[in-house]
Amino acid sequence: MLTPVKVALLSDCYLPRLGGIEVQVHDLARNLQKAGHEVVAFTATREPGQRRNELEIIDGIPVHRLAIPMPHGLPINPLAPPTLRRLLRAGGFDVAHVHMGVVAPFSMDCARVALDLDLPTAVTWHSLHARMEGPIRLVGYVARWAKSGAALSAVSGVAAQSVSSLAGVQHKVAILPNGIDTTQWAPLPRPPRGAGEPMRVVSAMRLMGRKRPLELLDIVHEARRQAPEADIRLEVLGEGPLRPKVDARAAELGGDEWFTAPGRMTRTQVQERYRLSDIYIAPAELEAFGIAALEARTTGLPVVAPRKSGVSEFIEHRVNGMLTGDDAGMADALARLATDHSLRVAMTAHNTEVLPRESWPSVVRMVETEYVRAIDQLR
Incomplete structure (x- = not known):
């Protein structure tokens, strides 16, 4: 001391x-x-x-x-x-x-x-x-x-x-x-998931090249192709200089049906979006740590991220999230989590019950x- x-x-x-x-x-x-x-x-x-x-x-x-x-x-x-x-x-x-x-x-x-x-x-x-x-x-x-x-x-x-x-x-x-303030980001009661409801995937980032929002759209588009029955939806929280390109790419991919980007949100609003979501995805490879992913993990969400990023400090593969080698692997992992109810529930339970060491x-x-x-x- x-x-x-x-x-x-x-x-x-x-x-x-x-x-x-x-x-x-x-x-x-x-x-x-x-x-x-x-x-x-x-x-x-x-x-x-x-x-x-x-x-x-x-x-x-x-x-x-x-x-x-x-x-x-x-x-x-x-x-x-x-x-x-x-x-x-x-x-x-x-x-x-x-x-x-x-x-x-x-x-x-x-x-x-x-x-x-x-x-x-x-x-x-x-x-x-x-x-x-x-x-x-x-x-x-x-x-x-x-x-x-x-x-x-x-x-x-x-x-x-x-x-x-x-x-x-x-x-x-x-x-x-x-x-992280584990009290402030403590898990909130989640609404019961009804049969046939879409799989809600969320990410929080500044819309800039290093965070890879354009690649994220491609990843989710591929995951939707692999698991059409899951009806994967993506919501990206945040703003930034790539917003016009993100909107254009989403339109090219038919994102009107599955993509929303409500812009910058307060901490309270972010927590509410996490409460209503099922999976968090962090596509950035040049991420030294990934505080937004840690916040999402602390609220209970399973996290999908590149193995080479700093997110690997607090995400253990197949325990509280999925770590992958490339974008194809991220799409595969997202499709797997979206369709494997038992795996997703186990990860959510772990993240809800076990506090992060940070x-x-x-x-x-x-x-x-x-x-x-x-x-x-x-x-």
């Missing part, structure tokens, strides 16, 4: 932007605070109308917004390091925890500044490097941070492999999963262990 410490959480993205890293970092801040730690967040994400560096309080968490106006509200501020250095030096922090995406210029500056100040530093990657791994290796900052004593981690084993390759195998890369109290203990490692590595 780590004695209470003062933590600087540093991330390009933070509320009010809504996305995986933004929400995770804020939820981590609140749960660290609940565990007795003092937490201050730093971000380059602007509030609407913000014109200069600002300090605000969100849910009891002080948030320094070291932001400047940028096109499309991009969280980039090359002028932030001097102010950040002053705030970290004067803040009496025991540890800095930097949260990285694939391209995260503010977070990169944060790691460099914190290490230059000899502040114990933990760095967690929330994304897969994929095609960026070569350029990142060439620049060499991951290896430099490791040599400087940073405690490196990633949100899944899949993501950790890439970080380890960049840092050097002699440096430990811990797995620090995203956390509950926030458990994740906070893992985070505290990383903070101890960061402190020890700079002694």
Whole structure:
């Protein structure tokens, strides 16, 4: 058990932007605070109308917004390091925890500044490097941070492999999963399933290429061909730049009969859609973790996903979902689950009765262990 410490959480993205890293970092801040730690967040994400560096309080968490106006509200501020250095030096922090995406210029500056100040530093990657791994290796900052004593981690084993390759195998890369509020996402009573009702498949994603919404339509179309008696229906929750192409592809496939996309939804609305669904599908291959899939699994839904994605951290094949090697395998798995009542019911029962190990109290203990490692590595 780590004695209470003062933590600087540093991330390009933070509320009010809504996305995986933004929400995770804020939820981590609140749960660290609940565990007795003092937490201050730093971000380059602007509030609407913000014109200069600002300090605000969100849910009891002080948030320094070291932001400047940028096109499309991009969280980039090359002028932030001097102010950040002053705030970290004067803040009496025991540890800095930097949260990285694939391209995260503010977070990169944060790691460099914190290490230059000899502040114990933990760095967690929330994304897969994929095609960026070569350029990142060439620049060499991951290896430099490791040599400087940073405690490196990633949100899944899949993501950790890439970080380890960049840092050097002699440096430990811990797995620090995203956390979930198991009470907030607890299973809700499901309506009884009547004979002949369609099989409701749901997915929540931003409609962008990396999430593979177009491929998802093809997968479900093939599953419907394999199991016409199941009358598989697909609902995709979320918005994004590929919306016109998604609508066009759905029309090509006759999706008017089986596809709906109601757009962005609140957390409460998402929970209600999960309650009315039978299966969750997560088609993204470059998924470092997959928090939406974990939320769906926690509510009780069986999950279909690629074996190579971070979803494999919390889905065990044929126990609480199906993991597959390719899109054809996903279509096969979806058709199988849609028609195998006993298998589907067993998976739903498992997910309803067995809590995921990524509950926030458990994740906070893992985070505290990383903070101890960061402190020890700079002694």
